[in-house]
Amino acid sequence: MTLPSTASHTIVGVHNQLPRVALVGVHGFGERHLENLHRLSSAGMLELVAVADPRPPAQGQLPPDVGVYNSLDDLLAAGSAPDVVIISTPIQTHAPLALAALGAGANVYLEKPPVASMAQYESVLAASASAGRIVQVGFQSLGSHALPAIEKLVASGEIGEVRGISATGQWLRTKGYFTRSRWAGKRSLNGTDVVDGVATNALAHAVATGLRLAGARSVADVELVETDLYRANDTESDDTSVIRVRTATGTVLTCGLTLCAPVQSAPSVTVYGTLGQITLSYTEDSLEITTPDGIRNEIFGRTDLLENLLSARTEQDLLSPLSGAGAYMSVLEAVRTSDAPRLIHPDHVTWLGEGDDAHAVVRDIESWIHRATLGQATFVELGAPWVEKAAVTDGAAKPELKVNGRAVATMQDGSRIRPTSSPRPYLHPVRTLAGTIVSDHIPEDHVWHLGAGVAIQDVDGINFWGGRTYTRHAGAYVWRKDHGRVVLESAEHRDGQRNELLSWVGPDGSPVLREQREWRWAAVGNSVWQLTLDFTLESATGRPVLLGSPGSNGRSQGGYGGFFWRLPRVSDATIWTPDSRGEDTVHGSVAPWLAWSGTFDAGTGGGHSAGDPGLGHPATLVFLASPQAADPWFVRHSGYPGVGLSLAWESPVATEPDRPVHRTVRVLIADGFLATQDIEQLISTQGDPA
Structure with a gap:
């Protein structure tokens, strides 16, 4: 959906005063927002006027003049709307809260993922344009100064022509992570879309950063999204997946993501060229640049997205505008409307730790993700062993070669x-009569x-x-x-x-x-x-x-x-x-x-x-x-x-x-x-x- 840009609206100094900011959701990631708000308030850049949460923050956590409310409705009913409302609440509440804040005349900082469906996205985007207000989405990695540096490197031809892009994330999450709230690990809750998952929440930054480097911002920039979703945990949502995106210009982004790695590692996005490649560790804003002249490393700074919102006059000034999240929402919508993630058979999962600290490890997951991102292939196409256990195919059944009733090879077109x-x-897998794979x-x-x-x-x-x-x-x-x-x-x-x-x-x-x-x-x-x-x-x-x-x-x-x-x-x-x-x-x-x-x-x-x-x-x-x-x-x-x-x-x-x-x-x-x-x-x- 394409809408005209919002009218010019300067947040800073609207009334020759500091911008008034409210935070909705003070727990979980909201605690990081509180820390940032204290920093910016101490620097004289904003005034924190109110917070809203059914569970109030601990005593002494807020300055005495900050209003504390049960809900955003209560906050807005108490007086004039803040200049900016930060929404850091469960995914399924993002859309209604954003609509309420925009309706009251506030600009919005909306945590990722912005909303839980494409319909909600279009609704909030329309409300933003109608209200003449702007919405920043909390993909913090899009504030990295490494991104324009990568775009400049690619444009210079230093790594040649782009052959493809991959996003890789290998994290581990415990049982406690999936039981921390009612909505964690859910695709829906009481009939309401949640769409929690490895690509839509935990490692959403990997997907969003990859899309940005692929030049995909709007819905129209995405030609095709393919999903291959699995779960090792007792959840509704996926925790180990491949997402493959083809942009309108033909660039392919392959995202290999898991929350079931043996150890947690820094996620990355790699741009592959005909002469070299660039790998961005986006949590560290660091680049590894490989060219015919060798390998070099560079470190970059980052612009805080709230600071960017406070200084923005129009949506075009935003580093992560809602209108630029259309490509990401195409991915989320594909995940939302896909079949439920398939369970990875316990034979291929090892559990480490005890109680709520226990976490699942999918066997050889590091190698499978590496193969998927390098080969632009899904787990189904690779023939990962848990796919076989799940008894699924990528389309029609493939012809098999059988000897004495045993399948000894499969035809791949x-x-x-x-x-x-x-x-x-070609033929693969090829097996001995006893079942040993030899291809x-x-x-x-x-x-x-x-x-x-x-x-x-x-x-x-x-x-x-x-x-x-x-x-x-x-x-x-x-x-x-x-x-x-x-x-x-x-x-x-x-x-x-x-x-x-x-x-x-x-x-x-x-x-x-x-x-x-x-x-x-x-x-x-x-x-x-x-x-x-x-x-x-x-x-x-x-x-x-x-x-x-x-x-x-x-x-x-x-x-x-x-x-x-x-x-x-x-x-x-x-x-x-x-x-x-x-x-x-x-x-x-x-x-x-x-x-x-x-x-x-x-x-x-x-x-x-x-x-x-x-x-x-x-x-x-x-x-x-x-x-x-x-x-x-x-x-x-x-x-x-x-x-x-x-x-x-x-x-x-x-x-x-x-x-x-x-x-x-x-x-x-x-x-x-x-x-x-x-x-x-x-x-x-x-x-x-x-």
């Missing part, structure tokens, strides 16, 4: 992967690694791998707007086989490649199953298309692209071929098969059940080379765990209209550790894949 990760279909996706180190599938970094200059692009000109990886996507056009899925027709589409929407992909799967024994991937890439342009890699663009030993399998964390890994052993010797070699065995951790990649955290399970993957070409093995272990077969190790490969590129890869997925003799015997019993 990749449509919700962020654009800079080159969205594409990973959207990992912290390379969020564009997506399970098992086909990805190529250079297709006629288009990145279908994700992340940065290695160019011969730069001699380095650089962020470019060159990311394509692979779209599933059609699929035929039946027991043991799936046929797909895929289109590889460039940034401009034009098809570059057509792919025919076939998956086959079957049991090999009681503890082994086989997955076969057969794919054919042909030009969709009517001319030859070059398939390249960092290796073909000049990066030594960087020839990845084609079939790729991202593994989860693996302890005591052993990597070998019939002739070589170890990452360094196997990488770049040509061999009929490559084996990877070890203990696959649960961690954030999955691997063991919730009942045996940290133990992991032994498994072995055996990758069989393509019979169509002697492609070198691409292997990573020390940096991250991954295996691929390189289509273009040192030189690009052309796919022509009448000569497509065709490869077949088989993978044996086994529980336990296999020796070379076991592998050779398994391979011989399966016959020639050609």
